[in-house]
Amino acid sequence: MSRASLFxxxxxxxxxxxxxxxxxxxxxxxxxxxxxxxxxxxxFSATSLLRPDVKITKAELLGRPVxxxxxxxxxxxxxxxxxxxxxxxxxxxxxxxxxxYKDTPERAIQWLxxxxxxxxxxxxxxxxxxxIELGVYGAPETFLLNASGEVVYKRVGDINVRIxxxxxxxxxxxxxxxxxxxSGAGR
Amino acid sequence: xxxxxxxxxxxxxxVLFACMFSLLMLGSAxxxxxxxxxxxxxxxxxxERRYKGLIEEFRCPKCLNTxxxxxxxxxxxxxxxxxxxxxxxxxxxxxQIRDYLRARYGDFVLYDPPFSAQTWYIxxxxxxxxxxxxxxxxRLLGRARKQKPVALSDADRGRIAALLExx
Numbered sequence: 081m082s083r084a085s086l087f088x089x090x091x092x093x094x095x096x097x098x099x100x101x102x103x104x105x106x107x108x109x110x111x112x113x114x115x116x117x118x119x120x121x122x123x124f125s126a127t128s129l130l131r132p133d134v135k136i137t138k139a140e141l142l143g144r145p146v147x148x149x150x151x152x153x154x155x156x157x158x159x160x161x162x163x164x165x166x167x168x169x170x171x172x173x174x175x176x177x178x179x180x181y182k183d184t185p186e187r188a189i190q191w192l193x194x195x196x197x198x199x200x201x202x203x204x205x206x207x208x209x210x211x212i213e214l215g216v217y218g219a220p221e222t223f224l225l226n227a228s229g230e231v232v233y234k235r236v237g238d239i240n241v242r243i244x245x246x247x248x249x250x251x252x253x254x255x256x257x258x259x260x261x262x263s264g265a266g267r
Numbered sequence: 268x269x270x271x272x273x274x275x276x277x278x279x280x281x282v283l284f285a286c287m288f289s290l291l292m293l294g295s296a297x298x299x300x301x302x303x304x305x306x307x308x309x310x311x312x313x314x315e316r317r318y319k320g321l322i323e324e325f326r327c328p329k330c331l332n333t334x335x336x337x338x339x340x341x342x343x344x345x346x347x348x349x350x351x352x353x354x355x356x357x358x359x360x361x362x363q364i365r366d367y368l369r370a371r372y373g374d375f376v377l378y379d380p381p382f383s384a385q386t387w388y389i390x391x392x393x394x395x396x397x398x399x400x401x402x403x404x405x406r407l408l409g410r411a412r413k414q415k416p417v418a419l420s421d422a423d424r425g426r427i428a429a430l431l432e433x434x
Binding site: 113115116213218 | 342370375
């Protein structure tokens with residue numbers, strides 16, 4: 081036994097500590113990466129919650145950055161992010177699309193009347209089939225799409241001030257700049 | 268007497284522990300098998316077996332360590348419905364169903380991470396540990412082979428013979 085090999089157990093112990101430290105400090109290790117990232121948002125046709133005679137398709141979402149927010153009245157976290165969504169709707173010109181996921185339409189309509197409606201379109205997904213197309217496994221979930229309808233970012237969990245300022249706003253601004261650059265080149 | 272009863276007590280403790288542990292395991296295995304109660308019509312038993320195999324195979328996206336068959340999460344129920352619809356109503360093959368779920372929920376649902384920049388260490392760690400173990404084994408064997416028999420002096424032989432005779 082050389083003297084150095086006496087330190088092997090200590091080395092193993094320290095590497096276990098390091099693994100634990102890294103593992104437990106990973107932010108949101110329970111979040112799945114979206115299979116849609118970098119891919120086109122799926123084609124869909126959904127009923128408008130507020131105008132049941134109107135069908136909304138992916139064509140309505142093209143041409144500008146879009147925030148697709150999956151929410152429901154049964155979801156407490158959706159309530160807590162609602163104010164932030166209202167602020168986003170008021171301060172930016174991002175197109176806001178709400179997906180009312182596995183919910184009762186009457187309750188959802190009442191919710192929007194009571195707390196305000198931040199969305200340009202609200203899709204009625206009461207059976208959750210659009211949710212499955214989007215790889216949704218809970219609510220809230222939020223997607224940011226670019227002008228050509230590709231998913232550039234996905235958030236599982238609430239949109240709070242920190243997420244908006246650090247994750248969403250910079251990406252949204254980059255998308256706006258890219259769009260302006262393109263329309264400038266077109267002229 | 269005291270020693271033997273203590274041994275007995277220790278042993279019965281171990282037996283008790285083993286019994287309780289296996290009961291616990293059995294209990295969790297049973298709840299695992301019985302947690303879903305969807306009723307779907309199937310044309311024949313083979314179809315039903317295929318469906319059961321598929322929902323055993325996929326992981327529930329919400330619950331991290333349960334498959335679709337064993338989870339009570341609403342999303343697992345929805346995905347069981349989706350698997351049923353794809354298999355029975357749309358006539359998808361097993362591989363088509365796998366591709367469908369993977370396109371929406373990622374590699375996560377497959378319990379089978381592909382080799383990629385994020386997952387290489389999962390695949391390579393066992394190989395690395397195997398190589399390490401072989402290297403250690405080779406070193407130990409080499410050291411054992413290097414040991415040479417020691418020549419005994421006549422005095423040592425005499426002492427050994429005396430010791431053996433004493434017995």
